[in-house]
Amino acid sequence: MPSVGEPSDAAPLWAYRASEMRQLDARLMAREHIDDYTLMRRAGRAAFFRLRRHWPQRRRLGVICGPGNNGGDGYVIAALARAWGLSVRLWAMAPVESLRGAARRAAQDFLASDGQIEPLDAGSLRTADVDAWVDALFGTGLARPASGVAHDVISTLNAHPAPVLAIDTPSGLCTDTGVMRGIAVQAAMTVSFIAPKPGLYTGAGPDCCGTLILDRLGAPDDLGAGLPGACRLWPADTPPEMLLPPRSPTAHKGQFGHVLVVGGGVGMAGAARMAAEAALRVGAGLVSVATAPEHAAAAGIGRPELMVAGIQTAEDLAPLLARSTVRALGPGLGRSSWSEQLFSATLAAPGPLVVDADGLNLLAECPCWRENWILTPHPAEAARLLGVTTAEIQADRLAAVRALTDRYGGVALLKGAGTLIDDGQQIALCAGANPGLASGGMGDVLTGLAAGLLAQGLAPVAAARGAVRLQLHAGAHAAQTLGHAGMLASDVLDRIAPLLALPEIRP
Known part of the structure; x- marks a missing residue:
């Protein structure tokens, strides 16, 4: 069972910017008739017990407290740690007299427990005999790059052998964008509160956060009603979203679309081949490949289900475009005059389209808008x-x-840790970072998956989202047995069909 306040399922959640999070805090306090100090104690307890659960053998705690409410969370944690018999050293960026509100009260409670406060100094941190750190320095409250003592402290924490628990947000990370403000804490674990913040899941967020835990502190599901939110977050354990209907026993291949992969210029046949095989693996009824004539004979070896054609000119491509229902343009396409011919001919044909790699580079030179x-x-x-x-x-x-999407229309899928998908109406953030996917061919597989789902009737945004989730899950399965270094795109391909058979992702 999930802990109190933790999401109980993998349904998508709204992720909120820092300004919206302040409104959510106020709403939660009003609904539960509590003050900000009670909410601070709730957050501090949640973080402390996560620390004890994950690192039960670590008993010498170093706590770094900043001048705001994030620092107040740190004082709560430090007082709890003392009550549980842990050794605690606490360094503060600001004297207690300068603190305000709940943070000041938390600091006074820590002092009342016979806790000692040391002025923040990077030198004393370097030699501190602690086996775990609590980063309660800035949280979401840092609006500019850390400088001076704060910069030195973050650098020292990152160099220290003891792991860091970041409270709400690793100090120095922008929760709205996932950008490090000059330098940021590299936490082993982050406990965030109430609702997701987009910057924890994209950009540098996954690197800075380590293991990321969201504790909702009892917040109801409708707490954010009426707030726009930055994006919809699909957590890492969300099953791939397959919106395909069950197949009839009398189904035939013509019902599941015909994907045409246009690419595979000289020396790059593998890219088109992987995209084509991915489309097959995700269930497209037919898949053709339009490739350079030099590759036509070899491109189908080992995968006879593919229909491969050597294409010399745009005229040669026309019959294939006419027969196909969805095109995947760009894998291995190159930047030659041959590439430009095929690019222009494919864009001129009606019907759904996935564009990747050199297809995108050619599009950048000749921008156009398409739904x-x-x-x-x-x-x-x-x-x-x-x-x-x-x-x-x-x-x-x-x-x-x-x-x-504003400039080009349709659906944009921005790859990277915390992939983003936008249809011009709503942004989806697909959480999950797998360094094993950082190798050649993975983008081609994603393109083929999206094209295969489009061919079976999914709307572009659903096809994009389903392709990302499938690749992330297949990559996670591959990593369990292969690790990250050396994982190949073909290893991910091999795990697509078994994933589709799992009960939890069947339609």
Whole structure:
């Protein structure tokens, strides 16, 4: 059973910006007729008992308290730790007399328990005999890069051998965007409260947070009613969303669409092949590959279910475009005059489309708007599509994915840790980061999965979301036996069909 206040299922949740989180705090206090100190004690207790559950052998605690309410959480934790017989050293960024409200009361309670407060100094942290740290320095309250003592403290925590528990947010991480403000705590575990914050799940968030736990502190499901929210969060354990109807016993292949993969320029046949096989594995009825003539004979070896055609000109492509119902444009396409011909001919054909890789690079040179496509850029491709730098994309991934749909229409799928999917109406954040997916061919597999789901009648946004969830789950299965280093795109492919058979993701 989940603990009190913890989500009881893997349903998508709204994720909220820092300004909205302050409103949620106020709503929760009003609903439960409690003050901010009671809510602070509730948060501190939740974090402390998570710490004890995860690290029961660690009994020498170092607590770093900042000048705001995040620091107040730290004082609550420190007092609880003393009551449980742990050794506690507490360093404070500000004197107790300068604290306000609930934070000051929490600090006074810690002092009343005979706790001692030391002024914050990176030098004393380096030599401290502690076996676990609590980061209660800034939480969501840091609006600029840490500097001076704060910068030195974060750097010291990151270099210390003892693990760090971050309270609500690793200090230095922007909860709205997932960007590190200069430097951020690299926590082993983060306990966040009430509702998800998008920056914990995308950008640098997964690196900074470590194991991320959301404790809702008793917040009801409708607490955020009327607030816009930044995005919908699909937690990492959400089963792949398969909106396909059950197949009739008399079904035939023509009912499940015909995907045409256009790509595989000279030297890059493997990309088109992997996209095509992914479309087959996810259930497309027919899959064709339009590739360079040099590759046609070899592209289908080992996968005779694929129909492979060597294409020399746009005219050669026309019959394949006419027969197919969905196209996947870009895997291994290249940037030659041959590529440009196939790109233009494919864009001119009606029907749903998934665009990836060099298809996106060519689109950046000839922008157009379309309703029925899915664009699947990684950050560098997104930067080219929007005419900005990769750093600007990563500085605000949610704004970037919305800018893509504003400029190009359809559905934008911004890859990376915490993949974002936007249909122009609502952004979905698919939590889950698997470093094993950081290798060649994984994007081609994702493209094929999305195209295969489109071919079976899913709306573009549902196909994009389903493809991401399937790849994440297949990658997690592969990592269990293979680890992350050396995981291949074909290893993920091999696990797609077994996943579709699992009862929890059948329609």
